[in-house]
Structures are given as structure tokens and as C-alpha cells.
Amino acid sequence: MTSDSVRPGDLFSCRCCGDCCKGYGGTYITENEIDNICRYLGLERNTFIRRYCQMSGDRPVVAQGLNGYCILWDKVCTIHPVKPRMCKNWPFIENILVDATNWQAMAASCPGMRTDFSHNQVKRCVNEVLNKSR
Ligand code: SF4
């Protein structure tokens, strides 16, 4: 495999273990994402925010449930088709572009991530995913 032919799917394949949905993830949700999730769940906006969000500064983030998982996790992500961009892109996130060693750190708790690619290959794939999602 040449360096340029490496695709995001070569670096990561989700095992659906749910570990990344555990703990306080600080998952930001945008206004549009809230609208989409509310449509999907058939909930009023205020009800969704009251039941499923907590504030981080002045921005809503998805709350953590009593079982330690994201409140929207129930063996699977219950809003999978409309989950926030941060979740859709994971683990191809901006932080990797700031410091590619974050990839290795994240991989320690994500069995779906491979660590046998160079920082440049990882960054190129992160850019590819982020550019597609903009
Ligand atoms: S920790 Fe990794 S493999 Fe497990 S569900 Fe999250 S992204 Fe998928």
C-alpha cells in the first residue's frame, strides 16, 4: 500500500464496543444537530435539552447517564443516523491535526484504531474525513 492510497477505512473500523460513549465525553451539539435529533426522536426542543443535555459554559453537550455512558447510549447509539458530527467523525477529529500523537493516545482506549501508520498518513485521512463533513 503506498502512502497516498491509505484511506480512513484502513486506519479505523468500529468494533461497536461502546467504550467511546462511556464517561463524560463533552460532546457538543449544534443548533442544527439538535433540530435533527428532535425530529428523529419526535421530541420538542426544550424537552430534549432538559432530558438529554447539560451545559458546558453556554453550550449544550450531550449529558452522561447514571450508568456512566452517554445518556443516548443503550447498547447502541440510539440516535445513530443523526448523531452529532463529533461522534460521526470519531476518531477523525481536529485534535489529531494539532498533535498527531493524539491518535496513539486515543487508540489506547479504542480497539478499532490502528497505530501502524505514519503521522502524515493519519493526518491526511483526518483531513479527508473532516473536509467531507464540512
Ligand atoms: S471505542 Fe472505538 S471501536 Fe469502540 S465503539 Fe468507540 S469508536 Fe467503535
Ligand code: SF4
Ligand atoms: S451520541 Fe451516540 S455516538 Fe455520540 S456519545 Fe452518545 S451514544 Fe455515543
